[in-house]
Amino acid sequence: MKIKRTKTSKRKLSILKVIGLGILGLCAFFLLFILSINLGLWGKIPSKKELSNFQYQMASEVFTADSVLIGKYYLYDRQPVAFEEFPDHLKQALISIEDERFYDHSGIDFKSLIRVGFKTILMSDDSAGGGSTLTQQLAKNLYPRKERNKTNIVVDKVKEMIIAKRLEKIFSKDEILTNYLNTVSFGDNTFGIESAALKFYNTRTKDISTAQASTLVGMLKATYGYNPRLFPERSLSRRNLVLRAMYGNNYITEEQVYRFTQEELNLDYREFDYNAGIAPYFREEVRKEMLRWIADQNNNSSDYNLYTSGLKIYTSLNFKMQKLAEEVMIEHMTKLQNDFEKSYGKNAPWIKDKKLMQKIAKRTSSYKKLQKANLSHEQIIDSLTKDKRKRNFIDWQGDKEVTASTMDSIQHYTKFLNTGSLTIDPNNGDILVWIGGINFKQYKYDHISQSKRQVGSTFKPIVYTAALEQGVAPCTYFSAEEVEYDNLKGWSPGNSGDKDEAYLNYSMEEGLSNSVNTIAVKVLEKAGINNVLKMAKEMGIDEKLPNEASIALGTGEIKILDLAQAYTSYANKGKHIKPILIKRITDNKDSVLVEFKSNLSSEAAFSKETGQIMIEMMKSTVNSGTASRLRSTYGLKNDMAGKTGTTQNNKDAWFVALTPSLVHLTWVGLDQHEIGFSNTSIGQGANAALPMFGLWMKQLNQNKDFDRYTKRSFPKPSASVIDALNCDPIKRDGFFKRLFKNPNKKKTKKFNG
Structure with a gap:
């Protein structure tokens, strides 16, 4: 028995050694x-x-003048905050x-x-x-x-x-x-508690409640599965688990657990999407300007990156004004689009004119891609017509999924009217409102900074200003009779009124307020084309304009931004001010890197007296002329001046409003130049463009926050200006002159401008 126990003990010892060696080996x-x-x-x-030296990649933030965060530029959506803010x-x-x-x-x-x-x-x-x-x-x-x-x-x-x-x-x-x-990470390319608080609750970290904090913390276990926007019930359950854990660690009381778990999620979800949100065209323009500034700084040994440096960009935009302007734009453009389509009916060019649709198709990337594959025009059109698939069509009634071809898509989007709307404070150059188009996701082209269109009658004030500076008296009368200029290849600008206008003679004020074309050309003759072009340049328009008589009718193509700059001259005693988007830039620690101020031109383009006369003339446009519906339809009692504009074949509708504190421009038209409004009644500036200002100003008048913009009055004109304008607006030809004048026959003469 003793020997057996020894052998057993040795065997056990060997096993233990093996196990021990195995454990030691492991x-x-x-x-x-x-x-x-x-x-x-x-x-x-x-x-x-x-x-110890790691750095976050931080999103740069864009703020309005009233400190509202409206956008971010980032690779990773992150804004670090200090411990004290938790x-x-x-x-x-x-x-x-x-x-x-x-x-x-x-x-x-x-x-x-x-x-x-x-x-x-x-x-x-x-x-x-x-x-x-x-x-x-x-x-x-x-x-x-x-x-x-x-x-x-x-x-x-x-x-x-x-x-x-x-x-x-x-x-x-x-x-x-x-x-x-x-x-x-909180999912969806959102990093850090600050970005999450802004996205889900539109608030800063320092202001989030206990229930909100518990919801966000609860997401960390599974950012998709516990996303409160996608799975609210799961998120609530997880949030309540976090609250009970807080109670278990003696951070909150049982009564607080009960109270907090009764709260709804109450999300205020706000995604900082490049294509969505307020002022997308403005944010894109700010992005471009920032990239230019950063390039200049980095050439001087700086190392800024718009998408990772966490810069804070404070702009001139007024959040409340912009929001109201966008709401008004949607209201007006929805109605106008409906009227526009009805006016064409079944004969709309996007329906009937197949050649035009094919011409427009040639401009698309889809066409050019097939063209590179050496397909003929007929083959390409056939392919674009037959390739039907599910697509998302956007219109004013909302998005809808349809089965359509590329040609169907071209036809659908060709018919949409577009717009550009800009408001500037002429006293400091601040851009307050910027609407570059109707839908940034679908139409990236910015009609404020990129588009150049004929400006129509909105150019006439510049012609009249030049004439006044050349000594033409405001009470000079001009015949409305249509003239054929034989040295201009028989060019014969006409009016939209009846033939009886041939017997009428208008003062400059009446001619401008009623936008009479024949008179604008005759005023141009008195002013001289070169003087008008010089005046336009001195008022801030750098575009090369046509050295032709038709400039009187606004055939020059000008950007909205440049035309707005020119109109600021009337509010600044002849000096234009450069519009400004960005006021200051700080780094991620709020140290100011640069501040921007707008520049007022050093020299006045015209005299103080001329400026007062022009304001009084443009007041008449609002009080009794082509913009009078601001008074009659919209009931506006503000002190304001303005000018409507409509280009040839009703391609472009314009309106410019001028108040002591605002210069506002709106353009409405189609991106495809081949298509215009079907008639002047619907396509004139007073109908297509003016309502966006009228509706917007009506909203401003109802809010005391905007009193500084709505309650001010123009300075009272001098006695000499009042005297210079003291004349009958219209004089009718005498009996014998009418007797020998044939209103149906155009007068022929040479243009001497």
């Missing part, structure tokens, strides 16, 4: 494995120096649900790891979690995992533990918490 292997990771054999691990309930919610012993461990929570290992391995509980501390999660945020296979997950876990230990030696607990909350 430990040695594991230690070597960890050492190999630490030495960088499985990929580089950042040093303490690198970890409310206590946010920190408590995060620690309660993600890392209860955060302030007790040194980067790795071994108790949690043992618990997770026991539940996962021995009890097969997949809900046990990963056991990662906030510091380890920060390590993962800073250095995201690249591969998902099992070997790499183990390597990544060990790497994160090593990085976590180093982070704990470099940063305080509060700094680690700050870095974590500024780097953690």
